[in-house]
Amino acid sequence: MQRVLVTGGAGFIGANFVNHLVAHTDLQVTVLDALTYAGHREAVDGFPSDRVAFVHGDITDAEVVDRVVGESDAVVHFAAESHNDNSLHDPRPFLDTNVIGTYTLIEAARRHGTRFHHVSTDEVYGDLELDDPARFTEQTPYNPSSPYSSTKAASDLLVRAWVRSFGLQATLSNCSNNYGPWQHIEKFIPRQITNLLDGRRPRLYGEGKNVRDWIHVDDHNSAVLAVLQRGRIGETYLIGADGERSNKQVVEQLLTTMGRPSEDYDLVADRPGHDLRYAIDATKLSTELGWTPRYDFDSGLAATVEWYRQHEDWWRPVKEATEARYAKSGQ
Ligand code: NAD
């Protein structure tokens, strides 16, 4: 394996993955990214051109996809519409990118016999009760709740069907909630960090009791690389780092870290259909591939706060518009 195509490589997780590949492998990288509102060219700038090439294009464009897949030994597919709240207001781009885009990529990978890794989410499994000791495993039945998660579930099923029907050389991974540098400030953790940096109060949906299972983006990406290099074809691996916390706990921790009283937040309108709890059992990944996470949540979160403090010129231009969109839904 020499050249890896990273779709969505200018987005949050994809950009961190490109940085991870440059730092930890000799692989050459091609990024394919449409630079939607969530894509940032500068997140993958500054590498030597023999390490990282950038192609500005859409994964639903069969012509450009066929060319870049044909030039690559493997594809790692991150590109997606990724925000649940956006999917509730306008689902159509989620169908186009997540379903048709994935279809376009796996057809090209099938034609060229290219190794394919599909990056997905634990949200395909629906949610768990707050007081249920159960966690998601690779055997949990699919039961997605939102337009976003249902289109991700559809894309997973397409990849699985292409493995079975056409012998596509694919693996899949489903990861829990990521945090870290370059995450768009529409998402929970960076929204609250930038609210606090801006002198605003954090905004918790509902009563703040929903639970997410947090993992640092670099731990997600080291797991994706392990699956790409050593995963068994046709298999799904769940990725998680035992990071369950309620949203209220996370906000209280941010307030304390940033020197504000821990009750200094607002409860706002809940998300329709809001999943209660996600939790990942990553036993298969750790026993089969020997993967372990490196970050603990407390120091990872503190480093992330510091990153947003240092990168105000990156997030400041979109802060007002992001908050104005939330204000329309009372959030
Ligand atoms: P993101 O929204 O930050 O980035 C998505 C990237 O894809 C952007 O660079 C965007 O420009 C690009 N893109 C969107 N539509 C495109 C199209 N039609 N053609 C080409 N490029 C396009 O998303 P993220 O949070 O980095 O998520 C990346 C992947 O990881 C997604 O598949 C998501 O479902 C999955 N995932 C995310 C999380 C999480 O916590 N963020 C957790 C598990 C899985």
Ligand code: TDX
């Ligand atoms: O302002 C907020 N207040 C709040 O309480 C926002 C933006 C969110 N929330 C809540 C909703 C969720 O319970 O915080 C939790 C996390 O919200 P998001 O950051 O929107 O993430 P989530 O909906 O859990 O989905 C994320 O994890 C799985 C990613 O956005 C997905 O791409 C990934 O698949």
